[in-house]
Amino acid sequence: MFTIEHDFDATVITLVDEGAPHLQEDVTVQAFEDCVTVEQYDTRTDAMVRITLSLAQLRDLGAALNLPEGIYRLTPKT
Numbered sequence: 429m430f431t432i433e434h435d436f437d438a439t440v441i442t443l444v445d446e447g448a449p450h451l452q453e454d455v456t457v458q459a460f461e462d463c464v465t466v467e468q469y470d471t472r473t474d475a476m477v478r479i480t481l482s483l484a485q486l487r488d489l490g491a492a493l494n495l496p497e498g499i500y501r502l503t504p505k506t
Contacts, residue, residue, distance in 0.1 A: 437461070 429444040443455040453469040464486050467478045481489065491502055 429446050431442045431444075433440045433442075437460060439459045441457040441459075443457070445452045445454070453471065456467045458465045458467070463483065464481045465478055466481070467476055469475075470477045488500075488502060491500070
């Protein structure tokens with residue numbers, strides 16, 4: 429399950445882990461104009477963990493999800 433909310437400066441997507449007994453904490457993805465953040469609560473440290481991706485990193489991640497193992501570099505279309 430997931431939710432999508434449009435805030436003033438970001439689109440916020442929350443991914444809820446439903447199902448099997450070993451559920452993970454919710455993941456929140458916030459898309460800003462110049463970056464994307466991914467947050468998840470870590471029960472071991474009792475803290476929110478955040479990573480920030482540039483738009484180029486996000487593009488590469490999206491491409492990597494559909495490629496086989498290897499090393500790649502995306503180049504602009506000419």
